Amino acid sequence: MIAHHLSLEYKLNMGWLTRYVDGLLKGEAIARSCTDCAKVSFPPIRVCECGGCDGVWKTLAGTAKINLRTTGQDGNFALACFDGANTQTVLRLVNLKGTATRGRLLKSRDGSPTLCLGPEEKDA
Amino acid sequence: MSNASVLVTGAALTPFNRRKDGTGFRDWSADAFDAALRMANLERSDIEALFVASESDFFHLQLNPASILASELGLVGVAATRCEGGGASGQVAVHAAVRAVQSRTAKHVAVVGVDPSASCLSSDAVRGLYGFSFDTWSDGMTGVTSTALYALSFQAFAQQHKTSDADLARVTQQNRANACHNPGAHLARIDTIEEILQSPEIASPYRRLHCSPLSDGAAALILSHVDYAPKNRANASRIAGLGAASDHMHLGARNDISAFTAKTNAMRRACDEAGIEPDRIGVAEIYDAYAGAQLQGLVALGLTKNVGADLDKGVFAPSGRCPINLSGGLMGQGSPVGATGVGQTASCALILEGQYHTNLQLQNPPQFALADTHGGICTTAAVTILERGSKAA
Numbered sequence: 399m400i401a402h403h404l405s406l407e408y409k410l411n412m413g414w415l416t417r418y419v420d421g422l423l424k425g426e427a428i429a430r431s432c433t434d435c436a437k438v439s440f441p442p443i444r445v446c447e448c449g450g451c452d453g454v455w456k457t458l459a460g461t462a463k464i465n466l467r468t469t470g471q472d473g474n475f476a477l478a479c480f481d482g483a484n485t486q487t488v489l490r491l492v493n494l495k496g497t498a499t500r501g502r503l504l505k506s507r508d509g510s511p512t513l514c515l516g517p518e519e520k521d522a
Numbered sequence: 523m524s525n526a527s528v529l530v531t532g533a534a535l536t537p538f539n540r541r542k543d544g545t546g547f548r549d550w551s552a553d554a555f556d557a558a559l560r561m562a563n564l565e566r567s568d569i570e571a572l573f574v575a576s577e578s579d580f581f582h583l584q585l586n587p588a589s590i591l592a593s594e595l596g597l598v599g600v601a602a603t604r605c606e607g608g609g610a611s612g613q614v615a616v617h618a619a620v621r622a623v624q625s626r627t628a629k630h631v632a633v634v635g636v637d638p639s640a641s642c643l644s645s646d647a648v649r650g651l652y653g654f655s656f657d658t659w660s661d662g663m664t665g666v667t668s669t670a671l672y673a674l675s676f677q678a679f680a681q682q683h684k685t686s687d688a689d690l691a692r693v694t695q696q697n698r699a700n701a702c703h704n705p706g707a708h709l710a711r712i713d714t715i716e717e718i719l720q721s722p723e724i725a726s727p728y729r730r731l732h733c734s735p736l737s738d739g740a741a742a743l744i745l746s747h748v749d750y751a752p753k754n755r756a757n758a759s760r761i762a763g764l765g766a767a768s769d770h771m772h773l774g775a776r777n778d779i780s781a782f783t784a785k786t787n788a789m790r791r792a793c794d795e796a797g798i799e800p801d802r803i804g805v806a807e808i809y810d811a812y813a814g815a816q817l818q819g820l821v822a823l824g825l826t827k828n829v830g831a832d833l834d835k836g837v838f839a840p841s842g843r844c845p846i847n848l849s850g851g852l853m854g855q856g857s858p859v860g861a862t863g864v865g866q867t868a869s870c871a872l873i874l875e876g877q878y879h880t881n882l883q884l885q886n887p888p889q890f891a892l893a894d895t896h897g898g899i900c901t902t903a904a905v906t907i908l909e910r911g912s913k914a915a
Contacts, residue, residue: 399544402583415659441660443775468673470723472649475670477678477774486774488671490664513664 417455418442422513425505427458427480440483441513458482460503462515467491478515489513528623528761529751530908531630532562532744533868537706538737538856540640547582548594550740551636554861555595558632558868562744563752569744570628571601575615575635577608577859580651582638591634601628608655608897609811610766611635612741612863613904616893617764619745620906629750635864636740639857648736655898657772669733669812670725671773671899676814677727678780685817685830690732691718692833693813694853700840701850703881708737708856732813737856741865757911759874762890763796765789766904773899782815782822784903785896789823796890796907800824803907804844804888805873807866809895810851819894820846823905840882848873848882863895867906874910 412419418441421428430442434450440458445451459481467476474491478501492514494501501515534557536550559566572595574588584590588604591597605615612635619633639648654662656671679685694713701707713731721730751758767787770776776783793799800823808823810816817829825844826832838846849855849869852862870891872878889910896903 404583410658412659419659439775441657441772441774443770443772466674466677468670468677468725468727470670470673470725470728472667472670472725473665475664475666475674475725477674477779479774486779488661488664488666488674488773490666511659511663513660 414444415442419511421457422511423506423509425460425503427460427503429456429458429480429483431456437484438482439485440480441487443485456482461518462501462503464499464501464515476515487513489515492516526760526762527748528620529746529748529755529758530743530761530867530871531564531746531751531755531758532558532560532742533871534558534561535706535741535861535865535868536739538739538858538861538865539708541638541738542641547636547638547740548591550738551591551634551742552594554740554742555632555634558742558744562630562746563754564630564744566596568630569597569600569632571619571622571631572597572603573615573619573631573633574602574604575606575611575633575860575864576604577606577611577637578651581642583642595632595634597632607902607904609809609859610863610895610897610902610904611860612865613867613893613895613906614766614863616743616863616867616906617766617904619743620761620764623745623747626747630744630746633743633745633864634740635742635861637858637860638738639736639859640738645736660772667725669728672812672815673725673728675773675779675899676812676818679814679818682780683817683821683829687727689817689830689833690727690813691715693810693816694718694731696839697810697847697851697853700848700882701854704850704855704879707850707854708735709854710850728812728814734811734852734857737858739856739858739861741861741868743864743868759871759911760909761906762798762909763792763794763907765792765795767791768902769900771898771901780818782818782896782900782903784900785819785822785894785905786824788903788905792905792907796909798890798907802890803892804890805848805870805884806844806846806892806894807849807869808846808851810847810853811857813853816846816851822900823892823894845884848878863893863904866893866895867908870908874908
């Protein structure tokens with residue numbers, strides 16, 4: 399058996415998702431609103447299910463309702479819907495009580511655009 | 523387009539497990555291919571195209587694996603194509619190969635699925651890589667794992683279909699019990715309810731024993747046009763219908779996160795091509811990456827209208843109306859990813875021919891079998907319906 403170490407350092411271009419990713423790095427929820435049907439997707443979807451290809455960026459409040467959560471060795475994750483969005487998203491739960499049903503988007507810490515939900519101000 | 527023109531003249535699998543014998547993916551591929559070629563009663567020179575299923579270069583550290591395997595298998599000169607669709611890679615390769623034969627591009631083709639999913643990288647490294655098999659810019663960057671995503675989808679399914687932890691345990695026990703009769707299975711074991719419930723919680727409701735293992739191994743098929751099949755293989759099982767479909771990669775973008783909608787659409791297309799309804803399927807290999815995924819799959823494929831009640835009635839047991847995962851499935855037989863869909867199709871073909879493992883072979887093989895695979899969290903679905911040859915056992 400040969401032990402072979404491979405270290406890779408990617409430089410990923412975000413393309414049309416730049417606004418969304420930059421928002422996460424600042425702790426802002428930047429969604430996409432379809433010009434044709436006004437459906438708001440977060441994370442953003444390029445082509446709306448109505449078929450519309452044009453959209454505008456929309457800053458959401460950054461708060462979300464937790465619909466489902468899973469916990470265990472892999473960490474704490476949830477399916478949540480951000481206020482003002484029509485789609486849900488999977489995100490990591492950080493410092494949220496097990497009974498919490500809502501949270502606020504956290505600013506990404508390590509330079510990666512991570513979707514993390516922490517306590518709302520009143521719970522912090 | 524009719525599929526009846528394509529016969530599965532050769533089908534073989536290596537054992538699926540964590541290899542500690544010094545062999546590698548080239549060896550397993552050769553073993554599976556050679557066995558399938560012998561079964562087909564053909565020569566290497568008869569093979570006109572090779573389709574290779576392999577999920578990720580990260581596993582074997584070999585870009586362009588189809589060309590390497592063409593050389594390793596003594597097939598230099600044939601058209602060599604690598605097929606990839608995440609967990610569905612094997613079935614995607616089967617589909618590409620079938621279409622090549624149907625179109626008469628080739629008389630005989632080989633399909634080889636292989637991945638060293640267990641032995642080349644650490645479990646942590648594989649878990650990290652798999653996070654990026656979902657939408658990198660949303661799900662992937664959160665560090666979410668495959669188990670967590672499946673768990674969220676299954677929670678929604680369980681609410682809707684009133685399934686319980688007992689149902690998860692039943693699937694786990696059945697698949698691993700089947701694997702006990704499969705000499706090539708990775709996890710041939712009897713799991714007690716207590717062992718299942720006491721195994722570590724990975725992502726609720728999934729515990730470790732609800733999960734399929736990462737495995738090493740290969741599987742191979744030889745597909746032949748019926749007009750050119752060797753005489754002693756003229757009654758081999760046939761490809762009756764293919765279907766494939768996709769869904770939003772991003773789980774939260776789906777209208778119903780509990781449903782494997784892509785699988786439903788793929789099955790409808792395959793049934794249309796085969797000219798049958800799902801209730802004609804008499805045995806199936808279902809993509810059970812997790813115990814709950816099997817339940818979700820059964821519903822999505824139209825194999826049940828009340829999955830909990832049918833589990834209770836033993837419909838999916840080896841002696842039931844539609845035995846599921848006689849091989850042990852991913853949970854029992856194991857899952858070298860690229861080999862999974864190819865192996866499922868091979869198992870179905872062998873069962874229909876009466877050539878499967880002695881204690882798992884159905885005494886009266888049904889007319890139709892189903893091989894079901896998906897990638898992502900049913901983001902890419904691909905299913906194949908096989909039909910028993912007229913004079914098969």
